[in-house]
Amino acid sequence: MKALRVENLTYSYAANEKPVLADLSFSLNQGDALGVIGLNGSGKTTLSFCLCGIIPHYLRGTMKGSVYINGKDTRTTPLHQLTLEIGIVLQDPNIQLLMPTVEDDLAFGLENQNMPPQMIGETIDRICDLTGINDLRKENPNHLSGGEKQLVALSTVLAMNPSIIIFDESLSMLDDRAAEKILAIMQKLKETNTTMVIIDHTGKSRSIYDHAFVLKEGMIVNRGSTEEIVQAYFSSEV
Numbered sequence: 001m002k003a004l005r006v007e008n009l010t011y012s013y014a015a016n017e018k019p020v021l022a023d024l025s026f027s028l029n030q031g032d033a034l035g036v037i038g039l040n041g042s043g044k045t046t047l048s049f050c051l052c053g054i055i056p057h058y059l060r061g062t063m064k065g066s067v068y069i070n071g072k073d074t075r076t077t078p079l080h081q082l083t084l085e086i087g088i089v090l091q092d093p094n095i096q097l098l099m100p101t102v103e104d105d106l107a108f109g110l111e112n113q114n115m116p117p118q119m120i121g122e123t124i125d126r127i128c129d130l131t132g133i134n135d136l137r138k139e140n141p142n143h144l145s146g147g148e149k150q151l152v153a154l155s156t157v158l159a160m161n162p163s164i165i166i167f168d169e170s171l172s173m174l175d176d177r178a179a180e181k182i183l184a185i186m187q188k189l190k191e192t193n194t195t196m197v198i199i200d201h202t203g204k205s206r207s208i209y210d211h212a213f214v215l216k217e218g219m220i221v222n223r224g225s226t227e228e229i230v231q232a233y234f235s236s237e238v
Helices: 044-052 102-112 117-131 146-159 176-191 226-236
Strands: 004-013 021-028 033-037 061-069 086-089 164-168 195-199 211-216 219-225
Touching (some): 004 044, 021 044, 021 061, 044 061, 044 086, 044 164, 044 195, 086 146, 102 117, 102 146, 117 146, 117 176, 146 176, 176 195
Parallel strands (some): 033 211, 086 164
Antiparallel strands (some): 004 021, 004 061
16 A cells, blocks of 8 residues: 555645646655755646645635545545644644643643553653753743754654655755754654655755656646656756
């Protein structure tokens, strides 16, 4: 069974008849890391919303084709069940950080899954060790730097233990030092066979990709090995 399977995916937002995504098909095995490269407006974020179930459960529009997460059809599987399989780290971490302390943000999803308090504490300890944010646990997320916020946002996703993670331009707003910390964690995730979809127009995450494709006007216009795609894209600026 494929970790992620997309079949003839086409999507248009309710206010726009022109498809944002047009007849996309691809699949990932467990542990694959896929780079999705493209300019702003190419449909990358819309694709990420389709992959994690935000579309069609939260954002409305016209969706044709299918997305399967570990064999589960995103159309018929409730969103709260999909979050156990797949997580998303957004470009702007402020959208994901809602609670008064970092520790509260990490506990939020676990509490909604009715995890026992002792297990919640153990999970938070493990994730804080993994991402190196132990010193931030009692901090208000609003007082953190952009890089620290992104580490916390990633930690909230990891706390849910999904087998698939989408990074939607997660490094694009970070300086090199902050980006290196996220990349180090992504490398650890590769070593634990986590499947990753990395939306990226900067190329900062290229060392993580196993393979990649270029998205342009909602269509896959080039796909192949990381070296081939990155060289072609960044030399020609597709």
